[in-house]
Amino acid sequence: MRQKRVTLEEIAQAAGVSRATVSLVVRKSPLVADHTRERVERIMAEMDYVRDIGAARLRNNSSRTVGVIVPNLVNSFFTEFLSGVEDVMAQDDRVVLLANSRDDPWRQDAILQRFRGHGVDGVILCPAVGTEPQLPARIAGWGMPLVQALREVGPPLDFAGADYVAAVGLAVRHLVAQGCSRLAFLSVTARTSAREERLSGFARALAETGITNAGVVEADLTWEGAAQSAAQVLALGTRPDAVLCFNDVLAAGLMAGLRRAGCEPGRDIAVVGLDDLPLAELTHPALTSVAMDAPRIGRNAAGLLARRLADPAAVPQRDIVAPRLVVRDSSFQKV
């Protein structure tokens, strides 16, 4: 039932030339004479030849395949990121092997081994929570080019991300301009570089503006978790008049929780998210957020990996996208 594919040999036979010549045609080498190239190409088209990339890789060690590991396929930030990666890779005639680590370093390890077995040319990794800092070095030891994205462990290497310190700064300054003076931060339990960065951005922005830190509350990274944390937010020592959230998912959950508690977000308290997911437009009130252009980060990551593949010795590079404040209704109090 399973067909066997047309091979170089068969094309060669049909065209009356050698395998090697056909191979040159496939790879668009300038060495072959025009008339031969034409004839061979015609025959390839007629016989529906498809080059076996696996076999090619065995010989020349390039599989035109890259692995992408994300911790999650539900949060649309990751899927938009993924979309950007896939986009560039497809343009470059590469294929994406996708895997979901579910934020589990153990699964992540298994995935890496699987990718290794499949001979990927390189990997784009958003490291799972709890990833050991030595991982990038270990991967390098395998001779596997690596780009980290969105999150990062270990010493600085190729990395594509967003400037969350600046993002938090934008948000804080906006809230201050709205007249807020007691800011809280809704953080997450999961320890990632993304979390540290936002927290340190928050501390710095408060210092720069001289505004009161009303406290930091932690929630599980789910809508429900955030909704439940509303009570803690309201019970903080100094009652905040604005809450900056780790991301839009938490912000949306928090708003729902606040309203349940009889506190109307956007009127009684300002709420600002980070990432500007599409859902920011759908919440009520519409959520003020800081846009990070996830697809762009994905494209950057793909670009970095391409660069690294082209020149394994290149000096490490970091591509950081700038944030953009998107003002909606959730931060308009005291109109």
Next chain:
Amino acid sequence: MRQKRVTLEEIAQAAGVSRATVSLVVRKSPLVADHTRERVERIMAEMDYVRDIGAARLRNNSSRTVGVIVPNLVNSFFTEFLSGVEDVMAQDDRVVLLANSRDDPWRQDAILQRFRGHGVDGVILCPAVGTEPQLPARIAGWGMPLVQALREVGPPLDFAGADYVAAVGLAVRHLVAQGCSRLAFLSVTARTSAREERLSGFARALAETGITNAGVVEADLTWEGAAQSAAQVLALGTRPDAVLCFNDVLAAGLMAGLRRAGCEPGRDIAVVGLDDLPLAELTHPALTSVAMDAPRIGRNAAGLLARRLADPAAVPQRDIVAPRLVVRDSSFQKV
């Protein structure tokens, strides 16, 4: 710089056995003696051996790789579906090649060729809008096992989807129970099997309940497109008191558009979505929707493909998940 990998040959050398024996160990064949197996396995671990699946495929024709083609990575219905697929495939020690057709049949063709070149064992396809009905036959001609998901073209073959006819029925009956009597349907411009199924479900449900069809409006499958269609909905010959939408994204957009037009959804008019995306909880009012369990459909699709790979001659099977009505606030009028 690029390391060369440890090969069977090297392991064989170190263990003082032949390549063939090591290969048997790798594949967990019962043929090897226990003491040899142990020794070889120990050495493999020590030397960090990783089997080259590409090379293996070249010989035995199974790459443990499957392609997945989705038309879109933004709509979370597709990404949840994808997540289900990836889940099962990972369990089964298979790897997912992901590609985004962007609903473009031409791109879709290019992707299929690329997958072919990579020697995927099979493909899960959600056909792009405008896909020719002969495509499944063509793919079969290549000897490439295929499962269609969510949408479908050509004669019935392996397919994983949801029962949208029933889903629409649930929604209509719910609206009728709420006292609605003039139903409109907000459809999409893109012609897919998914669209036809919902429309015919709508027609059938109206016939069964004897309710007035207030008309069908078409919108682009975007939040903005739906918002703009609100005017058309309100201008229908018979003014509808409920609108059933192609999916939640359209429903959310429509609600925004209605409110802009001074018509409060959930009070002046009922709105019901399909799919029950996470966003249904975030809209205001919270959106009544019919849940389709996208990850489950993904798992089904993966299961169907696994079955087909195991037995290429198996009779075609269709896995259809049942819908579940989730009542929220957008359909509670006349409380």
Next chain:
DNA sequence: ATTCTGTTTTAGATCGTTCTAAATACGGGA
């Protein structure tokens, strides 16, 4: 005709695995 260019083409080895078919080892039983 011969030598010398430069352009095209090619035979054959090679990548790392699996398959086939056959070889070898090990225990009895005759």
Next chain:
DNA sequence: TCCCGTATTTAGAACGATCTAAAACAGAAT
């Protein structure tokens, strides 16, 4: 001791491409 069956191991040929180094072929200059 020899033979036979079962359990284990193996040599060598695949798989389909690419690489290397060399061969064949042109045309021009001698």
